[in-house]
Amino acid sequence: MNMPLQAEGLSHWWQGLDAATADFIRRLPKTEHHLHIEGATPYHLLREAYPGRFPEVPEHWQVDYRFDSFQSFLEILAAHGFAWFDSPDRYHLAAREIFLNASRQNVRYMELSFDAFFSSSQGHCVTTIAEAILSAAPAGLTVKVFLGMTRDAFENGLEPVVRKALASDLVSGLDLHGIEPLPLREWTVDIWREADALGKVNKAHAGEFGPAQNVLEVIDRLGVKRIQHGVRATEDPDLVRRLIDEGIALDVCPISNWRLQVIDKPADHPIRQLIEAQVTCTVSTDDPFLFNNHLEEEYAFLANALRFNQSQLLQVARNGVQVALVPESVRSVWLAELDAFANA
């Protein structure tokens, strides 16, 4: 099935953009680095599976809808995502939709995560889910799967699940999710360090709802070089300098930040300041079913709300290639293609 994840015509991030910039964004070869599969529920399939249970257009797809709390976001995520993801087949079907949607937007590389606790509590084997997702990737799209877990997840008997994931080549690394104000537990430090020693590439959500100090904490204690969000790093100039000096990348999701009220106004988004300081930032959709966004719209947001010019948009795409988990020979080809695109 070749359907868009979201209803068409709802986005206002394109409005006011000149045609040349819109065309540039659409044609630009892109990568995506921060996407939760449970937040990318294929809504039309969900409605078909449960006739009459869900409205044609969810309220949270409205143009100016903003979640009034992270809790309300989690409730909507659970009511939809957890209704859909009840078998490996459904992970595969969702992944296929996400990947086809990405391919239509000239996305060539994608990293996404699935929640360890939720999938294992349903009795699914962690590697079966990773395989279900990876096997949905079409030709021309490289996919990497991460195992996500919340800050309080390990207390729920997750250790064997995580160990199985760490032993598998199907899982590229770990991603710390969830409610940021919860303290970082000691098990997290141990397991992230173990994953690191096994050659996994690990991530952590920080600096979204919490302060710059949280970004520092996951860098120092978990050893991550990939921060999910991290936009509040701008509160600490010394941290910004460390991000640059140590090559730590931020996988930023501007529309998510706006919809979840991390920022007051689109024009306030710190990604401009971060990019101008030469911090490696990529852009992603985070939870496209919840935020009613596509990757192209994240670029439109940068161009529209933050006045990124084409060379700055290209820099964001280059950053994505720089952090992609691909052999150097592939990276060189992709960077050369971006250069050719810029010069065309």
Ligand SMILES: [Zn+2]
């Ligand atoms: Zn996220």
